[in-house]
Amino acid sequence: MSRGRVTVIGGGLAGIAAALECAAGGADVSLLEARGRLGGAAYSFHRDGLEVDNGQHVFLRCCTAYRQLIERLDAQALVTLQPRLSVAVLAPGGGRGCLRRTGLPAPLHLAASLARYPYIGWRERLALALAMRRLQAVDVNASEADEVTFGRWLAGQRQSRNAVETVWELITRPTLNLGVNEASLAQAAQVFQVGLLSDAAAGDIGWALAPLSEIHDRAAARALTRAGVRVRLRSSVRALEPEPAGGFRVSGPTIGEEHAEAVIVALGPARARQILPAAAGLPRGFDTALGSSAIINLHVVYDRPVMEHRFAATVRTPLQWIFDRTRSSGLRGGQYLAVSLSAADAERHDTAAELRARYLPELAAVLPAAATAKVRDFFVTREHAATFRAAPGARAWRPGPRTRLGGLVVAGAWTDTGWPATMEGAVRSGQAAAAAALAALDGVRRAPDQASVPV
Ligand SMILES: Cc1cc2nc3c(=O)[nH]c(=O)nc-3n(C[C@H](O)[C@H](O)[C@H](O)COP(=O)(O)OP(=O)(O)OC[C@H]3O[C@@H](n4cnc5c(N)ncnc54)[C@H](O)[C@@H]3O)c2cc1C
Numbered sequence: 001m002s003r004g005r006v007t008v009i010g011g012g013l014a015g016i017a018a019a020l021e022c023a024a025g026g027a028d029v030s031l032l033e034a035r036g037r038l039g040g041a042a043y044s045f046h047r048d049g050l051e052v053d054n055g056q057h058v059f060l061r062c063c064t065a066y067r068q069l070i071e072r073l074d075a076q077a078l079v080t081l082q083p084r085l086s087v088a089v090l091a092p093g094g095g096r097g098c099l100r101r102t103g104l105p106a107p108l109h110l111a112a113s114l115a116r117y118p119y120i121g122w123r124e125r126l127a128l129a130l131a132m133r134r135l136q137a138v139d140v141n142a143s144e145a146d147e148v149t150f151g152r153w154l155a156g157q158r159q160s161r162n163a164v165e166t167v168w169e170l171i172t173r174p175t176l177n178l179g180v181n182e183a184s185l186a187q188a189a190q191v192f193q194v195g196l197l198s199d200a201a202a203g204d205i206g207w208a209l210a211p212l213s214e215i216h217d218r219a220a221a222r223a224l225t226r227a228g229v230r231v232r233l234r235s236s237v238r239a240l241e242p243e244p245a246g247g248f249r250v251s252g253p254t255i256g257e258e259h260a261e262a263v264i265v266a267l268g269p270a271r272a273r274q275i276l277p278a279a280a281g282l283p284r285g286f287d288t289a290l291g292s293s294a295i296i297n298l299h300v301v302y303d304r305p306v307m308e309h310r311f312a313a314t315v316r317t318p319l320q321w322i323f324d325r326t327r328s329s330g331l332r333g334g335q336y337l338a339v340s341l342s343a344a345d346a347e348r349h350d351t352a353a354e355l356r357a358r359y360l361p362e363l364a365a366v367l368p369a370a371a372t373a374k375v376r377d378f379f380v381t382r383e384h385a386a387t388f389r390a391a392p393g394a395r396a397w398r399p400g401p402r403t404r405l406g407g408l409v410v411a412g413a414w415t416d417t418g419w420p421a422t423m424e425g426a427v428r429s430g431q432a433a434a435a436a437a438l439a440a441l442d443g444v445r446r447a448p449d450q451a452s453v454p455v
Contacts, residue, residue, distance in 0.1 A: 012040020
């Protein structure tokens with residue numbers, strides 16, 4: 001017998017994780033997704049015979065919830081994880097560095113690499129080691145740590161501009177999707193503590209060997225069907241109302257009406273605000289307070305291989321991170337590189353021609369073979385609101401899963417998971433939401449003053 005009926009609204013990673021957890025917990029689950037595919041912000045599409053990701057996605061070994069989801073989707077063969085963290089760091093004019101961990105425990109695992117890192121001097125190395133130690137001691141849950149920017153804290157730790165650019169930004173930008181001068185100290189400290197400073201293996205990097213939709217759409221759809229979840233694509237929810245006798249009515253033009261005892265709203269913050277009833281108690285303006293930050297990917301198809309690494313970080317150039325997507329996209333002959341530009345608000349409205357004129361010479365400057373290779377294709381993907389802004393003060397606007405209406409639960413990478421807006425954060429939020437929804441089905445109602453939404 002079913003434990004009760006749950007409707008999950010939104011088929012991104014949060015919604016997929018929530019639906020699978022609820023089904024595993026014995027609920028009768030349906031998942032409503034507006035688009036014709038699952039996977040939300042992490043997807044791929046077809047273009048001229050290739051399957052192309054909307055933006056490069058990586059995860060770390062410490063992303064345990066996301067990795068567990070990959071297992072549940074039976075998609076382990078579609079991702080890979082480095083046995084040991086190793087990142088080539090390239091600079092224009094032949095600069096070559098590497099961040100690689102040794103077998104020593106954290107934080108010593110990076111010591112040898114940083115000692116040889118060519119972009120900083122000895123004084124900077126010493127100051128860096130001291131700052132990393134102090135960063136370990138920052139209380140990520142203290143409100144004071146969420147009141148200042150990471151950049152301001154780094155300045156107080158005597159970090160030179162060069163060290164900020166060649167070490168701290170390298171990690172902060174792609175993980176927080178903000179530069180150090182905009183990111184919250186608390187959120188940055190969480191990333192460094194969990195990903196680099198506590199466990200030596202935590203920062204090993206993983207990525208998809210297949211197009212993202214092979215995992216987050218096709219494998220996810222199979223896993224949801226196996227679990228007994230009814231997946232309804234092209235089912236945009238327009239209204240969500242509590243019913244007088246308990247439970248909720250969910251409706252939309254192609255859905256008609258669905259009735260459920262518990263509803264999980266697994267949407268981005270702006271859509272969630274439109275759908276959630278005022279009685280849910282989320283604070284007015286939470287979505288605009290969280291804001292958004294853009295990610296742009298430049299996709300460059302060369303007629304021959306120009307980069308030997310699977311991926312590389314760059315310094316002293318606006319390139320940020322470069323990934324080889326040749327195999328995963330299905331390209332035969334030549335090499336397909338994706339240049340991932342995080343915190344790219346300033347470039348959001350630049351035309352493809354402008355980006356091409358600016359970035360192809362930068363690629364040639366860090367990858368000499370690119371200077372003579374022919375560019376067969378160049379295109380741009382833009383996600384204007386890729387993530388919320390993990391800026392000072394953001395934490396207070398991130399709600400926990402429970403709302404003031406028993407049985408109405410929120411999920412999404414923007415909710416209060418403690419993580420930045422990542423795949424890991426999305427999956428964790430889905431799991432937390434499922435636990436809250438299942439508890440609601442069992443009649444465990446929280447009193448309003450125990451709800452975790454800020455008011
Ligand atoms: C370009 C880019 C690069 C990124 N890189 C990384 C990375 O390297 N590593 C990492 O961990 N994270 C990365 N992220 C972040 C990560 O993709 C997101 O944090 C995560 O996918 C968010 O999942 P979600 O389920 O919370 O939300 P979403 O993925 O936004 O899912 C919400 C879903 O709700 C659906 N929906 C909207 N309105 C309705 C409605 N009315 N009715 C029904 N359904 C609706 C949407 O179609 C969508 O499918 C990146 C994001 C982008 C955009």
